[in-house]
Amino acid sequence: MIRHDKQLLNDLAFLDEANSLQNAGFISKDQKDLIKKQLPDFKHQKNILVRLGFFLLGSFLYSSICSAISLLGLSGEEFFFKICCYIFAVVGFAGAEFLANEKYYGHGLDDAFILGAIFNVGFAIGITTDGYELIIAVFMAIAAFVMYRRYLHLPSLLIFCLASSAVLFYGLFEFGAIGKTILPFVAMLFSAGFYFFTKKSIDNLNEHYYYNGLLLGNSFCLILFYLSCNYLVVRELSVMLLGNEVLPGKDIPFAYFFYAFTLIVPVLYLVQALKSKDRIMLWISFLAISFSIYTIRFYHSVLPIEVALTLGGVVLFSIAYFSIKKLKEKESGLTFKPDRINNSNALLNAEALIVASAFGMKPEVKTESPMEFGGGGFSGGGSDGSF
Amino acid sequence: MNKFDDQATKSLLDKNLITENQYQEITAYRNLNIFSLNAELKFFLYLSVLLFTSGIGILIYKNIDSIGHIALLSILLIIIAVCFYYCFKNSKGFQKTETVFESPFLEYLVLAANILTCIFIGYLQFQYKPFGTHYDLATLIPTIVSFFCAYYFDNKSVLTIAITGLAAYIGLSVTPQDLLHNDFYSNPTLSYSAIILGGLLILYTIYSLRVNLKTHFNIIYLTFALHLISIASISNLVDDYSHDSIWMLFGVVLGASSYYFYKVSHDIKAISLYVFMIIYTYIGLNIFLFRIFQFIDFSDVWMLFILALPAYFIGSIILFIKLIKKFNKETAK
Numbered sequence: 104m105i106r107h108d109k110q111l112l113n114d115l116a117f118l119d120e121a122n123s124l125q126n127a128g129f130i131s132k133d134q135k136d137l138i139k140k141q142l143p144d145f146k147h148q149k150n151i152l153v154r155l156g157f158f159l160l161g162s163f164l165y166s167s168i169c170s171a172i173s174l175l176g177l178s179g180e181e182f183f184f185k186i187c188c189y190i191f192a193v194v195g196f197a198g199a200e201f202l203a204n205e206k207y208y209g210h211g212l213d214d215a216f217i218l219g220a221i222f223n224v225g226f227a228i229g230i231t232t233d234g235y236e237l238i239i240a241v242f243m244a245i246a247a248f249v250m251y252r253r254y255l256h257l258p259s260l261l262i263f264c265l266a267s268s269a270v271l272f273y274g275l276f277e278f279g280a281i282g283k284t285i286l287p288f289v290a291m292l293f294s295a296g297f298y299f300f301t302k303k304s305i306d307n308l309n310e311h312y313y314y315n316g317l318l319l320g321n322s323f324c325l326i327l328f329y330l331s332c333n334y335l336v337v338r339e340l341s342v343m344l345l346g347n348e349v350l351p352g353k354d355i356p357f358a359y360f361f362y363a364f365t366l367i368v369p370v371l372y373l374v375q376a377l378k379s380k381d382r383i384m385l386w387i388s389f390l391a392i393s394f395s396i397y398t399i400r401f402y403h404s405v406l407p408i409e410v411a412l413t414l415g416g417v418v419l420f421s422i423a424y425f426s427i428k429k430l431k432e433k434e435s436g437l438t439f440k441p442d443r444i445n446n447s448n449a450l451l452n453a454e455a456l457i458v459a460s461a462f463g464m465k466p467e468v469k470t471e472s473p474m475e476f477g478g479g480g481f482s483g484g485g486s487d488g489s490f
Numbered sequence: 491m492n493k494f495d496d497q498a499t500k501s502l503l504d505k506n507l508i509t510e511n512q513y514q515e516i517t518a519y520r521n522l523n524i525f526s527l528n529a530e531l532k533f534f535l536y537l538s539v540l541l542f543t544s545g546i547g548i549l550i551y552k553n554i555d556s557i558g559h560i561a562l563l564s565i566l567l568i569i570i571a572v573c574f575y576y577c578f579k580n581s582k583g584f585q586k587t588e589t590v591f592e593s594p595f596l597e598y599l600v601l602a603a604n605i606l607t608c609i610f611i612g613y614l615q616f617q618y619k620p621f622g623t624h625y626d627l628a629t630l631i632p633t634i635v636s637f638f639c640a641y642y643f644d645n646k647s648v649l650t651i652a653i654t655g656l657a658a659y660i661g662l663s664v665t666p667q668d669l670l671h672n673d674f675y676s677n678p679t680l681s682y683s684a685i686i687l688g689g690l691l692i693l694y695t696i697y698s699l700r701v702n703l704k705t706h707f708n709i710i711y712l713t714f715a716l717h718l719i720s721i722a723s724i725s726n727l728v729d730d731y732s733h734d735s736i737w738m739l740f741g742v743v744l745g746a747s748s749y750y751f752y753k754v755s756h757d758i759k760a761i762s763l764y765v766f767m768i769i770y771t772y773i774g775l776n777i778f779l780f781r782i783f784q785f786i787d788f789s790d791v792w793m794l795f796i797l798a799l800p801a802y803f804i805g806s807i808i809l810f811i812k813l814i815k816k817f818n819k820e821t822a823k
Binding site: 113116117119120121123124127129130134136137138141146148150152153156157160161163164167168170171174212311314377380382385386389407408409410411412413414415416417418419420422423424426427430434435436437438439440441442443444456457458 | 494495497498499501502505507508512515516519520522523524525526527528529530531532534535537538539540541542543544545546548549552594595601647648650651666761762765768769793796797799800802803804806807810811814822
């Protein structure tokens with residue numbers, strides 16, 4: 104089913120490995136260049152910025168082809184409008200096939216055509232069925248999965264995950280109020296089931312090129328599992344879907360279960376991540392912890408925001424301070440020493456950018472009113488220039 | 491750990507692409523089973539600084555009339571003094587080259603101290619007006635402090651704050667989310683100041699290269715310069731209401747800056763500069779073409795125009811692929 108040359112996929116893994124070994128200082132640059140020369144390669148963009156640029160260009164190309172086709176089909180009027188998205192989807196498939204033939208993989212151009220094809224399938228079904236969500240989600244999930252299996256395209260797999268969750272939700276809506284009531288539990292069971300399924304598949308996996316896809320599915324299940332029974336999500340959804348207004352002094356059914364779930368699961372993730380040395384799970388646990396804090400604050404805001412921020416900063420600093428002190432001298436296992444091979448420094452490089460957006464100074468607005476804090480808002484430092 | 495990484499290393503050995511010795515070394519390192527929390531914990535430190543300073547900022551903003559000013563100011567001053575004391579004690583002093591500090595906390599404390607100083611000066615100006623109505627001084631002094639901290643403690647985050655302060659001093663907003671919101675249309679002098687500031691930043695990078703002063707900061711200056719010049723010129727390219735042919739002048743500026751950044755991105759091997767340079771040039775060129783086409787009567791040929799568009803984009807894609815390839819080849823040397 105894979106359209107790409109398996110030999111090239113294997114070589115890609117070797118090249119990635121050689122790259123990380125060179126960054127880690129195990130092999131020299133000359134040696135890496137030699138390896139690169141020996142192994143044939145895809146037309147592949149590692150730099151995310153370049154890939155985004157090509158994605159934009161590819162989208163321009165795709166839409167310009169579509170508009171050229173529409174121009175020719177305009178005489179068909181009503182009929183053409185009904186089938187145009189099918190034609191556009193076919194264009195997308197053809198483009199993706201052509202680019203795969205030319206050995207484009209993860210280049211940006213192929214992303215544009217593959218994603219364009221999937222979304223056009225969605226639009227086309229939407230037009231035909233007058234926006235019947237369940238059917239749209241089913242077809243998009245199928246299209247996305249085919250795209251993933253054929254081109255090993257990870258963003259498609261993400262769409263597949265989202266679309267299949269949508270199938271689950273809309274499918275339950277078909278059962279009326281009962282379906283909507285049991286939605287959180289069904290979603291939780293499903294994500295738990297698929298989590299263990301993908302985990303097992305990863306353990307038994309022999310072809311490395313499916314690894315990233317399974318990892319993505321696995322992580323998606325973790326996030327869905329947490330969100331499915333998060334108190335905030337459940338409560339807001341039950342208000343939205345079932346129209347149950349939560350009166351003051353009352354609470355949603357099983358509220359204690361959902362509260363407990365919101366608090367326990369992130370901690371469970373954190374412990375499990377540190378135990379199994381799973382970096383993705385670690386980051387998911389960080390996000391889950393912050394979302395849990397947000398959930399609690401949303402309904403029970405005990406402290407005013409400024410005190411919460413200041414105290415939060417102090418607490419976070421002390422956590423980091425003591426962890427660093429503790430881990431500083433360790434040479435193996437859990438440590439503060441940077442890993443030579445897998446380092447996640449990309450994040451730290453973005454720091455300057457975040458500082459500039461949060462605390463950059465702005466030209467002063469010459470006004471006497473104390474209420475005019477130009478850049479004030481959430482970023483205290485931002486207001487300094489604007490007094 | 492991912493078992494496939496190990497397999498890949500093994501295959502590299504089997505293909506004789508790495509030596510037996512190297513393989514041993516790599517597996518020995520992998521067997522240490524290192525799980526480094528370096529980036530995560532540093533990120534926590536960083537986040538804590540952002541949370542803390544934001545909290546303090548809002549605290550002061552909300553209580554500007556209720557808590558005693560003197561009390562607030564003195565608490566702030568004490569925190570700043572403690573931070574700076576720790577920083578000065580643990581830093582190695584000023585160095586002309588890139589410096590790595592032993593303590594991981596230093597970098598973040600410098601950032602905290604610097605942001606708090608800015609808040610302090612802003613608060614002082616708001617309450618007591620030590621600079622009178624010279625509001626620009628209230629921007630300039632934090633800027634100078636930031637530049638000093640950035641150079642003394644070798645801190646890139648603080649440097650970006652300093653540059654935004656410098657731009658704010660001449661009336662520009664260069665924080666990433668506001669860069670596009672500067673009112674270049676109704677205020678033509680703003681474009682000139684943006685381009686002049688960009689030019690000065692470029693000149694400064696050339697100077698710092700010559701005297702070998704913190705050359706690793708150059709990419710930050712150049713990034714600001716590139717975006718400032720390009721966005722200012724492109725905004726003026728679209729502007730219909732200005733004087734007849736002044737947009738041509740901005741076209742020339744854009745062309746010149748693109749040429750310079752083409753050169754310099756090769757020199758410092760910065761693909762981010764290169765990509766943005768290409769994008770801005772492409773946008774500029776398209777606007778230029780569009781303005782030329784305005785003189786042609788389109789009512790007859792617009793269908794042909796739409797049919798020709800795919801070919802135009804294919805042409806651009808091929809051009810871009812060539813440009814990127816060339817860059818990768820030349821910087822790989």
